[in-house]
Amino acid sequence: MLRSSLLTILLLLPALHAQKRQVIEPPELAPKPGAAAPMFSPGILIDGTLYIAGQIGADPKTNDIPAEFEAEVKLCLDRVGYVLRAAGMTLDNVVSVQVYLTDMDLFQRMNVVYASVFKAPRPARTTVGVTKLASPKAHIEITVTAKK
Numbered sequence: 001m002l003r004s005s006l007l008t009i010l011l012l013l014p015a016l017h018a019q020k021r022q023v024i025e026p027p028e029l030a031p032k033p034g035a036a037a038p039m040f041s042p043g044i045l046i047d048g049t050l051y052i053a054g055q056i057g058a059d060p061k062t063n064d065i066p067a068e069f070e071a072e073v074k075l076c077l078d079r080v081g082y083v084l085r086a087a088g089m090t091l092d093n094v095v096s097v098q099v100y101l102t103d104m105d106l107f108q109r110m111n112v113v114y115a116s117v118f119k120a121p122r123p124a125r126t127t128v129g130v131t132k133l134a135s136p137k138a139h140i141e142i143t144v145t146a147k148k
Contacts, residue, residue: 021046026086028060029079043083048148050087054100055079056138065137069106073113076142084146091118093146097125100141104129110140 024043031037043052057072058065060079066072084090097118101107107127115122123144133141 024050024052024083024087026082028082043087045087050084050089050093050144050146050148052080052083052144052146054141054143055083056133056135056141058135058138065135065139069109069139070113072138073110073140074117076140077113077117080142080144084144087146089146089148093148094118094123094144095147096145097123098143099125099127100130100133100143101127102130102132102139106139 022045023041024045026042029042040053042055043050045051055076056065057074057076057079059075060082066075080094081091084093099110099114101110110127133139
């Protein structure tokens, strides 16, 4: 009997420890009234780890992408910050960043803005050149993983 009870407890322990998946939707990125809901969640928090969906540098109020690339990068990182804050985190919680650029010649310009936002020690990062992004006017998309 004791062995059976012990086995049952051991089998249930992982289920008791696992946390529920929580969708993180910052108010700043909420769809405008009448607009179609996005086909993804801005962030998913599970077991203390936050996975932030790719963010582009679109103005949250107008959905326009600025003509100046540095402003686009800053807006992209601001959007990441909205998701972090909604999950109770800051940039200090970011452990990994993936940057997608439609033109690798923009790398140094992106890096200047990036370094002004992420202070040392900076998270691990991958930067990849891509042909295009889902938004035809976007030059950059950033996705982030953060840990509480």
